[in-house]
Amino acid sequence: METLKAYSLMLTIRFFEEAIERLFLEGRIMGTAHTCIGQEAVAVGVAAALEPRDAMTTTHRGHGHFLARGADAGRAMAELFGRETGYSHGRGGSQMMMDPSIGFYGANGITGGSIPFATGLGLDAQLKGSGRVTVCFFGDGASNQGVFHESLNIAALWKLPVLYVVENNGYAMSTSTSRGLANPHIADRAAAYGIPGVRVDGNDFFAVRDAVASLAADARDGNGPALLECTTYRLSGHSRGDPRVYRTREEEASAWQKDPILRLEAHLKSDGTLTDDAIAETRLAAHAHIDEVVHFAESSPLPKPASLTNDLFAS
Amino acid sequence: METLKAYSLMLTIRFFEEAIERLFLEGRIMGTAHTCIGQEAVAVGVAAALEPRDAMTTTHRGHGHFLARGADAGRAMAELFGRETGYSHGRGGSQMMMDPSIGFYGANGITGGSIPFATGLGLDAQLKGSGRVTVCFFGDGASNQGVFHESLNIAALWKLPVLYVVENNGYAMSTSTSRGLANPHIADRAAAYGIPGVRVDGNDFFAVRDAVASLAADARDGNGPALLECTTYRLSGHSRGDPRVYRTREEEASAWQKDPILRLEAHLKSDGTLTDDAIAETRLAAHAHIDEVVHFAESSPLPKPASLTNDLFAS
């Protein structure tokens, strides 16, 4: 993925998420959602290093991963609107969308719930010899779920081609990593399974991309899984209506200084790839795209309850 | 605990377990049981280092721990016979006995199931400031359960006075540690939680005792939990009727060379504590004790089904 594409994807994600926060405030969408503002470099950095055949699972905070992987933003947004055109026909909502045609296997709303699923995708790849690498996203909080431990042990034991990417964004809801993890260096947990544990600055698109490229290549070569910790910060609240009483506005302000989008923007400006005008244009285009996305979603038809009856089981 | 007492306890455990294997063969007891032949030095070494106020949880292979902790062998055996005089009035069987009066909180038959329970005992001790240390026994196989990870993280985070003792006896049923653990050095898992991980020869009574004494003192002093790996070997089959197809007779023969009881016996002889005659006498006494135990158990009355009706709930 070229850097410009990455930049524009990061903008798309940011504006998608901002739109969602707005839409909730305006009462135009219901239920709940978790936005990934501030973490766009992880999503896009990872996606930039993957091949089309590769796979990905995500978390409750998964819009960015999905968009980075190539989702149709309109259909994703339609899912949040609970419309028939949504990825899950309005049945899933923010946390429950999949699109195997682009190697995207979603999340299920259970923190850590997709870790074994991703491991199973890895087993499938190994059985088929498909050369597919699966990226398994999860958060610092999710790394405390037992199934993390079970899955990594098994993946390591069987040398499955899975790259476990923990987005350490400092918090699990209100619980800071230092209050949730006895050893807040999540990459250190890799040693328990005898696999590589690597830590990168998750706000640095290039660092994420390069680390993933290298670890994915290892996994593809049959060297087994790895654990990649991307340190970042959740600039948004945990979910809508989070008063963020568990952290200070100063801390947030300083985190905003490290906004991964501004960082990539600065890079693109300093190396001459983009002018201020071009930046403004790209931003405008991304905004316009999201406006269309929202319009598409909101004007899509509602799903029909009758459609449920026959869909419980696969035939 | 003086060494002679430890030696005699190890014999009691060995003969208790041998009696059980015989009783199954003779069809005098039913259900199932897991014997700890070969692992007696762990049970007794740990118990020797604990104080009366301390607590212990065990595993499916828990008779040795229970006896080392001071259980009445007759009541334990009666439980295996399904008698009213058993610790659980015949309701529990081999895997389900507790006696809080001696700080023994049993197991529940679910591999790893007692790890959070022990952690909860540690929380209780911390809340009460009771100075109690809890030893949590589990096997190499159990260390692959998610709840191991969850519990150790929490215990470390909260600095609970719990000593996690993994009896690495080489196998989880038929699964050797190298086929069950990506990194077979279980003590290495401690680093994930930032706690001490120590490995000792679990067939060496003194090594176990001293390691526990030191780690328990740390825990009592408020320094939090530790993970102690005791390497040993399960000389018996996994449970009754195990044809042991997963390992060779040669491997077993060489493991028998390291029998912890013979080892302690040799030590006691070489340092002049015990003569050959005294050894024979101690063995005879232990045998006689177990004969009585079996007699007590077998001649105890059956429990009455009617007793169940009112016992579902505590009042």
Place this chain on the structure above:
Amino acid sequence: MRTITFTHILRETLAAELRRDPSVFLMGEDIGVYGGAFGVTRSLIDEFGATRIRDTPISEQALTGIAIGAAVAGQRPVIEIMFMDFITLAVDQLVNMAAKLHPIYGQSCPLVIRTPPGGGRGYGATHSQSLERLFAGIPGIKIAAPSNAADASGLLQTAIRDNNPVLFLEHKLLYPQRFEVEDELPEPIPFGFAKVAREGDDLTMVAWSHMTWVAQHAAAKLASQGIEAEVIDLRTLSPLDIDTIVESVKRTGRVMILEEGPKTGGFAAEIASQIMENAHDYLEKPVRRLAGADFPMPSAKNLEAACIPSLNDILALARELVQN
């Protein structure tokens, strides 16, 4: 008298119990400074501190097991499972450990598991389930499912003072609802006593938790049409007060059981069976269950609504039941 939300009376009750008994403590994810996902424990940390209002990592299995161990050792933990859907992770600890402690080992396990079931908020298939069915068939676990503030307080007190594991259901639609209550917190309400929420002789509606309100609205509507429905609010599922149900059914001869969760394999089936076993000869019509769709809860508002028994569903069934 005063008005109070379900959330607030739960908080007051927890505070009162924390003051009353030093062995009571709360434990769960984000229950401290954050106050819990639904705000029930908000500000309790100010009075009771982080030791007794204890945040945990995201480790439902261990936090439940830790509470069990602490309970057997003499504490009275009240844990919060943020959404009932997540209790699936603690099933082993509850079924194989907590539920066995007294019947097998003779140990008390005074543990309360507070958790919100239910849909209606568009949270989707893993944040909307009514999973009392997972525990209703497990001997050794009690289940309370209050529908209003006074009952919530009285039953929660009883749950905390009980020496057994109690699953305490707080339907998420109830949290913001306001109720008239006495100024003082009520006395503990003994388990196993249903409440007749509305009297009537034409048919019986059995419900619990949020469904009680749907039933009561329906009953009010029916009354305006000359049909007097009795509404029985179970308050606890285990133990089940079958006597009150049977007494009512003997009078009305017609009964429907309302359940939010999927119809198949739900708790309404147990109630229906017991009614049949105890009042068969008084039934004018077969016992009817009106329950959720046999489908995971979808998130879209219109789909979600279609999966939960509605006022209209109840009215239609009630009319059918009272016919001839």
Place this chain on the structure above:
Amino acid sequence: MRTITFTHILRETLAAELRRDPSVFLMGEDIGVYGGAFGVTRSLIDEFGATRIRDTPISEQALTGIAIGAAVAGQRPVIEIMFMDFITLAVDQLVNMAAKLHPIYGQSCPLVIRTPPGGGRGYGATHSQSLERLFAGIPGIKIAAPSNAADASGLLQTAIRDNNPVLFLEHKLLYPQRFEVEDELPEPIPFGFAKVAREGDDLTMVAWSHMTWVAQHAAAKLASQGIEAEVIDLRTLSPLDIDTIVESVKRTGRVMILEEGPKTGGFAAEIASQIMENAHDYLEKPVRRLAGADFPMPSAKNLEAACIPSLNDILALARELVQN
């Protein structure tokens, strides 16, 4: 014809399916060289190797979740949970992931979970439970519970070829039992079709898994006393063949449902409710459930026996049902 144990026909069936379809593989604890705790998979590793007869660490939650992921990707995993009691550890993965895949995401999840429920072997409270109740109320999971070798084979084939999660119950008392079967493995048996294991017009007995045998023994005894009991072997619980039950009940007017697990909150309640909903007017007597004690399974032989419905219990209830 030949005689074969339940264990052996399961093994033959697994082998046949492994040969037929390269995407089928087995996974579980100690299923390889050891052959599984009950020996079902013994020697399969010799033909199919350790890749397709895959031992796992003791990690029920992950192994289930891994199978789910692999299934969605196109494999057909057949996992073994060594005792059904341990499936408590996999409830989250089954309820929140497997059961949601098709209804919510539109994905197929061809997964079979083989596991032995049941008591009778003195294994105690965490190795003897009949926990079909945990899944019977979860839309999206199918449940098969064969009682004999031919059904076990036919249903297992169907389970493996089904594109949905199927819980496959192998009662541990059935494993060593011998059955007459054809020389060839039977054809796949479609789900949702109960079998009338014995015909009779005086009363109906509904059972599944091992309880079917207790029912048949009772029916034989009753026949010698002039009472003709029809025994319906459900074969699958989800989907439930209510039609066959109703047809029988319409003839007999008297029905008992047999369940090994505790009575309260069990699956018999669902069956009883559906009978009432569909055949109320034909019932001469209320539907009766004969089920296990509401107590965890004790290990002592005499206590265990007291917690499981016995031949005598059935005979007594049958006589009561056919009176006047």
